[in-house]
Amino acid sequence: xxSIPTPPSAPSRRDLLTGLGLAAAAPLVLGVTxxxxxxxxxxxxxxxxxxxxxxxxxxxxxxxxxxxxxxxxDPAVGNGPLGAVANADVLMQNGTITAVGTALRAPRGARVxxxxxxxxxxxxVDTHTHLWQAVxxxxxxxxxxxxxxxxxxxxxxxxxxxxxxxSFVRLAALDAVQSGVTTLxxxxxxxxxxxxxxxxxxxxxxGVRFTYAMFPPKPDGVLVRKVxxxxxxxVPLGSFQVxxxxxxxxxxxxxxHWELAQDMGVMLNSHVLERPEQRADDxxxxxxxxxxxxxxxxxxHAIHLTDAEIAAVAEHDVRAAHCPLSNMRxxxxxxxxxEFSRRGVKVGLGLDGGTNDSSDFHxxxxxxxxxxxxxxxxxxxxxxxxxxxxxxxxxxxxxLGIADQVGSLTPGKRADLVVVDPAALNFAxxxxxxxxxxxxxxxxxxxxxxxxxxxLKLGGRLVEVDTDRVVREAEAxxxxxxxxxxxx
Numbered sequence: 001x002x003s004i005p006t007p008p009s010a011p012s013r014r015d016l017l018t019g020l021g022l023a024a025a026a027p028l029v030l031g032v033t034x035x036x037x038x039x040x041x042x043x044x045x046x047x048x049x050x051x052x053x054x055x056x057x058x059x060x061x062x063x064x065x066x067x068x069x070x071x072x073x074d075p076a077v078g079n080g081p082l083g084a085v086a087n088a089d090v091l092m093q094n095g096t097i098t099a100v101g102t103a104l105r106a107p108r109g110a111r112v113x114x115x116x117x118x119x120x121x122x123x124x125v126d127t128h129t130h131l132w133q134a135v136x137x138x139x140x141x142x143x144x145x146x147x148x149x150x151x152x153x154x155x156x157x158x159x160x161x162x163x164x165x166x167s168f169v170r171l172a173a174l175d176a177v178q179s180g181v182t183t184l185x186x187x188x189x190x191x192x193x194x195x196x197x198x199x200x201x202x203x204x205x206x207g208v209r210f211t212y213a214m215f216p217p218k219p220d221g222v223l224v225r226k227v228x229x230x231x232x233x234x235v236p237l238g239s240f241q242v243x244x245x246x247x248x249x250x251x252x253x254x255x256x257h258w259e260l261a262q263d264m265g266v267m268l269n270s271h272v273l274e275r276p277e278q279r280a281d282d283x284x285x286x287x288x289x290x291x292x293x294x295x296x297x298x299x300x301h302a303i304h305l306t307d308a309e310i311a312a313v314a315e316h317d318v319r320a321a322h323c324p325l326s327n328m329r330x331x332x333x334x335x336x337x338x339e340f341s342r343r344g345v346k347v348g349l350g351l352d353g354g355t356n357d358s359s360d361f362h363x364x365x366x367x368x369x370x371x372x373x374x375x376x377x378x379x380x381x382x383x384x385x386x387x388x389x390x391x392x393x394x395x396x397x398x399x400l401g402i403a404d405q406v407g408s409l410t411p412g413k414r415a416d417l418v419v420v421d422p423a424a425l426n427f428a429x430x431x432x433x434x435x436x437x438x439x440x441x442x443x444x445x446x447x448x449x450x451x452x453x454x455x456l457k458l459g460g461r462l463v464e465v466d467t468d469r470v471v472r473e474a475e476a477x478x479x480x481x482x483x484x485x486x487x488x
Contacts, residue, residue, distance in 0.1 A: 123182025
């Protein structure tokens with residue numbers, strides 16, 4: 001969710017395995033010799049994590065021992081479409097998944113993390129967010145998309161300072177991590193280099209895998225290249241996209257963005273038809289005319305597409321981000337997700353920043369199912385539980401073109417995973433854990449989070465993060481922004 005750009009002369013201000021008895025599943029030995037690290041990157045110490053650092057944790061060997069259930073999301077590494085393995089271990093070495101199986105031997109010096117009674121699965125992939133919008137969580141609750149622009153995003157964006165950006169982005173990114181997000185894509189329309197520098201530094205400091213999708217307000221690639229080269233490329237877990245908002249009024253800008261993305265070898269990331277009023281912008285027509293339809297295009301929301309437009313998106317392997325909680329909150333509509341699925345479009349899930357209000361990916365999955373059932377008045381409609389779990393993990397990675405790196409616990413991929421503890425009032429008793437992950441789970445059930453083999457959350461707490469301080473600093477920054485607005 002983001003405002004529509006004005007012409008290039010000025011930045012905008014408006015404008016499942018259902019019912020499977022996995023407790024009785026036969027233990028399956030799936031130890032696999034490690035393949036090469038697909039990213040070819042060394043373990044990386046975050047720039048900043050709360051007040052401390054992760055030390056040499058990224059270089060350690062970690063054995064996750066005795067998980068009651070592992071969902072690998074790889075049918076070749078487990079049973080059924082979600083790759084389910086009962087009573088299994090997961091071995092991580094130098095940031096890579098090296099084996100999944102029962103009774104794995106712990107290498108010399110390995111750190112053993114007890115996962116008895118718990119469930120392990122790949123981390124969530126958030127394909128679309130706006131982290132800085134944490135400053136306006138809970139705001140403009142009676143507004144639609146355009147009212148949200150006018151009353152919340154536009155007034156706050158213009159008052160941002162580097163310190164405020166750092167506080168809000170750190171708060172929202174850590175909230176995402178503690179809820180099980182290991183990869184996120186942040187669509188950002190903040191322009192000055194000092195603000196961008198603070199933004200990327202905050203992201204890097206959390207240890208999350210991220211993509212910075214930068215919206216340049218003018219068809220000039222100098223700043224974009226500078227941001228990618230100087231700020232994003234040096235962060236091993238960082239990657240880059242060019243962001244746009246396709247509309248006839250700014251078609252030349254859209255073309256410049258697409259040409260820049262092609263030249264830089266990155267994806268183009270565009271908001272598309274979030275509201276019915278945006279049909280007048282003809283975004284799919286614009287993206288077609290500039291030659292952008294293809295696997296290097298990610299479209300966000302994509303609610304009000306015609307049958308012909310969905311067919312074109314599918315034919316050209318365009319990728320999509322579905323943001324059901326945000327779309328519901330802003331009365332934007334319901335994405336025709338079952339139609340996208342029937343045509344084979346790769347779709348991931350997105351939290352969409354401030355209008356999601358929190359980073360609860362379990363709620364996001366549940367809503368993605370619920371809205372389609374409400375729309376179709378059919379409990380059998382896509383997505384089912386196994387579908388939405390895949391969308392939240394491997395499906396999101398496929399949409400971003402990084403499924404060779406993350407999204408499943410396949411040996412050789414990067415070690416991005418979460419551990420869910422079902423021994424909680426909201427989750428117990430055990431009936432169908434896979435269904436319960438989606439319908440019962442909450443962020444507090446996420447016991448551990450690993451990104452690139454590095455523990456960012458253990459025992460239900462973020463590692464070396466002073467959460468009280470993070471909250472205090474964000475509150476103070478928000479207070480200063482409000483005061484500046486009143487003074488202005």
